[in-house]
Amino acid sequence: MTTSERNVVLHVDDVSKNFGGLHALADIDLEVEQGKTHAIIGPNGAGKSTLLNVIIGRLAPTSGAVVFDGQVLTGKKPHQINQLGVARVFQTPEIFPELTVLQNVMVPAFARRDGAFRVNVLRSVEGEAALRDEAEAILEDVGLAARRVSHAGALSRGDKRRMELAMCLIQHPRLLLLDEPTAGMSRHDTNTTIELLQKIKARGMTKVIIEHDMHVVFSLADKISVLSGGRIIAEGLPDEVRGNVKVQEAYLGGAHRLEAVH
Amino acid sequence: MALFQLSRRDALILALFALVVVTMPVWTAPFGANYPGLMQKFAIYAIFAIGFNILFGLTGYLSFGHAAFLGVGSYTAVWSFKLLTMDALPALLLAVLVSGLFALVIGFLSLRRSGIYFSILTLAFAQMSYNLAYSVLTPITNGETSLQLTMQDPRVIDLAFSERGVGLPTASLFGVTLSGLSGFYFCAVVLLIAFFFAQKVFASPFGMMLRGIKSNQMRMSYTGFNTRPYALTAFVISGMYAGLAGALLAVTDPLAGAERMQWTASGEVVLMTILGGVGTLIGPVMGAWLIKYFENIFSSFNEGILSRFFDFVPEPLHDTVVAISSKFVGEGWQLTLGLLFVFVVVFLPGGIMEGVRRIGALFRRRGSPPKADAMRVQPAE
Numbered sequence: 001m002t003t004s005e006r007n008v009v010l011h012v013d014d015v016s017k018n019f020g021g022l023h024a025l026a027d028i029d030l031e032v033e034q035g036k037t038h039a040i041i042g043p044n045g046a047g048k049s050t051l052l053n054v055i056i057g058r059l060a061p062t063s064g065a066v067v068f069d070g071q072v073l074t075g076k077k078p079h080q081i082n083q084l085g086v087a088r089v090f091q092t093p094e095i096f097p098e099l100t101v102l103q104n105v106m107v108p109a110f111a112r113r114d115g116a117f118r119v120n121v122l123r124s125v126e127g128e129a130a131l132r133d134e135a136e137a138i139l140e141d142v143g144l145a146a147r148r149v150s151h152a153g154a155l156s157r158g159d160k161r162r163m164e165l166a167m168c169l170i171q172h173p174r175l176l177l178l179d180e181p182t183a184g185m186s187r188h189d190t191n192t193t194i195e196l197l198q199k200i201k202a203r204g205m206t207k208v209i210i211e212h213d214m215h216v217v218f219s220l221a222d223k224i225s226v227l228s229g230g231r232i233i234a235e236g237l238p239d240e241v242r243g244n245v246k247v248q249e250a251y252l253g254g255a256h257r258l259e260a261v262h
Numbered sequence: 263m264a265l266f267q268l269s270r271r272d273a274l275i276l277a278l279f280a281l282v283v284v285t286m287p288v289w290t291a292p293f294g295a296n297y298p299g300l301m302q303k304f305a306i307y308a309i310f311a312i313g314f315n316i317l318f319g320l321t322g323y324l325s326f327g328h329a330a331f332l333g334v335g336s337y338t339a340v341w342s343f344k345l346l347t348m349d350a351l352p353a354l355l356l357a358v359l360v361s362g363l364f365a366l367v368i369g370f371l372s373l374r375r376s377g378i379y380f381s382i383l384t385l386a387f388a389q390m391s392y393n394l395a396y397s398v399l400t401p402i403t404n405g406e407t408s409l410q411l412t413m414q415d416p417r418v419i420d421l422a423f424s425e426r427g428v429g430l431p432t433a434s435l436f437g438v439t440l441s442g443l444s445g446f447y448f449c450a451v452v453l454l455i456a457f458f459f460a461q462k463v464f465a466s467p468f469g470m471m472l473r474g475i476k477s478n479q480m481r482m483s484y485t486g487f488n489t490r491p492y493a494l495t496a497f498v499i500s501g502m503y504a505g506l507a508g509a510l511l512a513v514t515d516p517l518a519g520a521e522r523m524q525w526t527a528s529g530e531v532v533l534m535t536i537l538g539g540v541g542t543l544i545g546p547v548m549g550a551w552l553i554k555y556f557e558n559i560f561s562s563f564n565e566g567i568l569s570r571f572f573d574f575v576p577e578p579l580h581d582t583v584v585a586i587s588s589k590f591v592g593e594g595w596q597l598t599l600g601l602l603f604v605f606v607v608v609f610l611p612g613g614i615m616e617g618v619r620r621i622g623a624l625f626r627r628r629g630s631p632p633k634a635d636a637m638r639v640q641p642a643e
Binding site: 098167 | 264265267268269462463465466467468469470471473474476477478480481482483484485486487488489491492495
């Protein structure tokens with residue numbers, strides 16, 4: 001695909017967010033292309049999670065708008081945004097602790113099939129064989145098939161993250177937002193998650209990812225935006241960002257750390 | 263047809279439950295509770311608690327105003343008796359309809375908040391209904407004298423087919439009088455239908471979404487669910503159950519008073535549900551039966567009965583034992599119930615049903631290796 005055919009699916013248009021006198025985000029412009037993985041990196045307090053919260057409709061921007069596939073997301077409710085095909089993995093896993101792992105993954109499947117609201121009392125969950133098979137296949141993908149009858153609250157933090165990822169994947173979202181998807185995971189689990197995310201990428205799912213782990217970022221990202229003090233200070237292909245002196249000063253603290261991970 | 267399908271496990275539970283309900287006159291006899299008036303209450307309050315549990319047990323929204331719907335159901339049923347016919351079916355249908363509409367309005371307003379604020383809102387609406395029934399709405403509720411049948415009631419449908427009889431009529435079903443045991447069996451059949459529908463809700467995708475709301479409402483919205491209509495539907499369904507129970511109270515005794523809507527009545531159904539086991543199907547039924555038993559039988563125990571009960575205790579101690587235990591029965595029945603409630607909440611947070619489960623697990627562990635147990639867990643349970 002040439003640059004002239006760039007297919008921008010998510011457009012963050014001049015978004016600012018103030019909390020009282022604090023400018024958490026200032027004039028953010030971001031374009032995410034269809035099927036690409038766009039990483040947002042930056043030091044703590046740079047505004048990464050705030051940006052994600054604005055995209056997903058959890059926070060209303062002070063000015064600017066977020067457009068996804070021609071639809072303005074700003075002002076829409078979280079469930080409406082999800083129904084348009086945007087799913088999110090949270091920094092602290094948001095799951096259903098009282099339900100089993102399998103049920104956790106089946107619930108989002110119902111949202112995808114039945115929409116935002118449907119009183120379905122005639123059928124039984126047990127009779128939904130197709131959805132259950134699909135949920136079990138995805139649990140297999142994330143490596144949680146053996147835990148499917150466990151209560152989700154009993155999982156380790158890393159397993160909860162993987163389950164939350166499965167909960168998003170079963171919806172076949174067109175845009176997946178990941179807030180530090182590998183935080184709290186062992187190196188082995190991190191690598192499994194990277195492989196999984198690379199597999200999804202092959203299927204053409206667009207992703208925005210916030211991550212501290214540079215190994216994860218450089219394994220997955222097609223494009224990187226560096227956020228610092230609520231502004232995008234650099235943007236480009238992974239190699240360009242790696243070589244950017246400004247970035248190294250603001251965030252990476254010197255070239256040696258980047259060399260260390262590669 | 264999908265409407266009448268149950269999983270094998272649920273069908274078995276329904277069959278056992280039906281057996282227990284139908285044979286109630288037999289097994290309540292040793293407890294001295296086998297008179298129709300009390301057994302009717304057993305069936306009616308079980309319906310009330312099952313419905314309440316659809317809201318509280320599945321969505322986690324704790325309503326402190328469900329007695330309002332019980333009262334609305336009673337008033338509607340009595341008005342149906344007065345204006346239309348003494349047949350029970352129109353009364354039940356109208357009561358379910360009107361209490362459902364009532365629940366729609368109160369639920370729509372109350373569900374704008376959650377947690378304690380939701381509870382307070384429902385309590386406020388119920389107390390408002392209670393006070394209005396005594397003041398502004400007396401033309402409809404007949405205030406303190408309660409709404410009752412009179413010799414001058416129009417009863418247009420009945421009187422179109424037959425002459426006005428002597429004395430006040432009683433409720434009937436297709437001409438069969440519903441009083442005493444027949445009244446109980448009518449309530450029992452309605453209870454079984456109500457139980458069946460609750461089973462359907464519990465096993466359905468809708469029921470799973472309600473559990474999702476209880477577990478993590480935020481995740482539900484980010485997963486694409488509009489949670490408020492889900493909670494509102496659960497609220498209306500449980501309001502309809504309460505209205506149905508209220509109508510049955512009117513069927514068995516055609517009289518409706520505002521005291522049915524008082525906050526203590528709303529609190530009672532909360533106690534029933536917690537005592538039996540929140541979120542379980544059978545639990546609320548057990549809680550309802552236990553509380554109604556205490557209220558009606560335990561409260562009538564006196565020193566004479568205790569003295570006979572403690573006959574085996576030697577003479578010097580006998581009077582002391584009777585004197586102490588008499589504080590816990592008769593007028594002191596609420597003391598016993600309160601202690602029982604504290605015991606359950608502290609040691610069995612899942613109610614009586616958790617106790618049953620624990621005992622069951624104890625037996626199974628002894629009978630078979632624990633590994634087989636883990637395999638038996640149903641994934642989509």
